[in-house]
Amino acid sequence: MGFWEFLIFLIFLKLQNSYSCNIFEGSWVFDPSYPLYNSAICPFLRTQFDCQKNGRPDKFYLGYRWQPTECNVPRFDANDFLRRFSDKKILFVGDSLILDQWQSLTCMLHAAVPMSNYSLVQRLPIYSFNFLDYNLTIDMEWHQFLVDIDVEKMGRILKLDSIKGGKAWKGYDLLVFDSWHWWFYKPPNQPWDFIQVGNHTVKDMDRIEAFKFALETWAKWVDSEVDPSVTKVFYQGISASHYHGTDFGKPEAKGCNRETQPVMGSKSPAPPSPGIEIVKSILNKMKNPTIFLDISLLTQLRPDAHPQIYASPQLTASTGDCTHWCIAGVPDIWNSLLYALL
C-alpha cells in the first residue's frame, strides 16, 4: 500500500468510527422466520394481549421484523439474555404500555426455556416474575405518572415534584420507564383531584406542561439516586395509538380495527407525538446516561398490530383497542432493540 492509499485508508477508518447508526430509523419488512416465539405456549399471557386466543383471524401482523435503514440489529437471543441476566433484577415502571413490554419479555424468555421453573406474583402495584433456575427477577410496577399521588384531606394530589415512589426502584440492574397516555385523562378516569407544582395546588393545568415538570423530577431522581456503574436506565419513549385514519394515512378509516398490514416505508403519514421533543430534551440534559428507546416511528407505522376488537374473547365490534399491542408482536421488537443496545 502506498502512502496516499494508506492515508485514504486511515480517513476511511476515521469516518467509519464517527458514524453511528440510528436503529430507530427504518421500516418493517416481512420475514417468515417471525414471530420470535409462539405465544400459545406462554401460560401467563394476559387476555388483553392474547389476540390469537381471542379469535383474531389474520396472522400477517406477526410476521414483521424491524429493519433499520443503515445497519442491522442482532436477532433477540433469549438464551444469551438469560445467561447475561442470571442473578440480576430488572424493573419496568410505568403504565399499561410498560406492562405490554414486560409481558413480551417474560413470554419471549419463557418460550426459550419452557420447562424451567418460574414464579409469578401479581399483587398490584407490582407484578413480579422470577426465572428460578436463572435467579432472574423481572418486575413491573404500575406507576403511570412516575411522580407521586398522595391522598390528603382535600383529595388525591398529583405532586409533580415529589417522587417518593422511587425508593422501590433501587437495587435493580436494569430499569425501564414510560409515562405519557395517562396525562390526558379527564374525570372520571383521571386518578387525581388536584395537581401540586412547587408550592401551588391547582385544580388543573396544561397537561403537556405537567408531564414536562414530572419528567424533570424523574430525571433529577435518576441523576441523583442511580449509580450508573450498577444500573442501566432506559426510557421507553412514546408508543403511538391509531384511533383516527389520519394517524396512518387512511382518512376514511374509523380506527385500527380493520388493519392487517403495516404502513410501508420509513415515513409516518402523521407527525410525531408532541411528547417526543420534551422527552428528548430532558434526556439530553441528564447527567447519568439514560438510553432512549425511541419507539415513536416504529409504532406509528403499525396500525395493524393492536389488539383491535380481539382484546377480549367477548368481541365488541363497535370499540377496539388501538393503543396496546398484541403479544407476540411489536413489543418483542422493543425488547430486541433494548437487547441490541445493552
Ligand SMILES: *[C@@H]1O[C@H](CO)[C@@H](O)[C@H](O)[C@H]1NC(C)=O
Ligand atoms: C440471586 O440474585 C440476587 C441478585 O439479584 C443475589 O443477591 C442472590 O445472591 C442470588 N441468589 C443466589 C442463590 O445466587
Ligand SMILES: *[C@@H]1O[C@H](CO)[C@@H](O)[C@H](O)[C@H]1NC(C)=O
Ligand atoms: C424446579 O424447582 C424445584 C425446587 O426449587 C427443583 O427441585 C426442580 O428440580 C426444578 N425443576 C427444574 C426443571 O429445574
Ligand SMILES: *[C@@H]1O[C@H](CO)[C@@H](O)[C@H](O)[C@H]1NC(C)=O
Ligand atoms: C415554598 O414555600 C417554602 C416555605 O413557605 C419556601 O421556603 C420556598 O421558597 C417556596 N418555594 C417556592 C418554589 O416558591
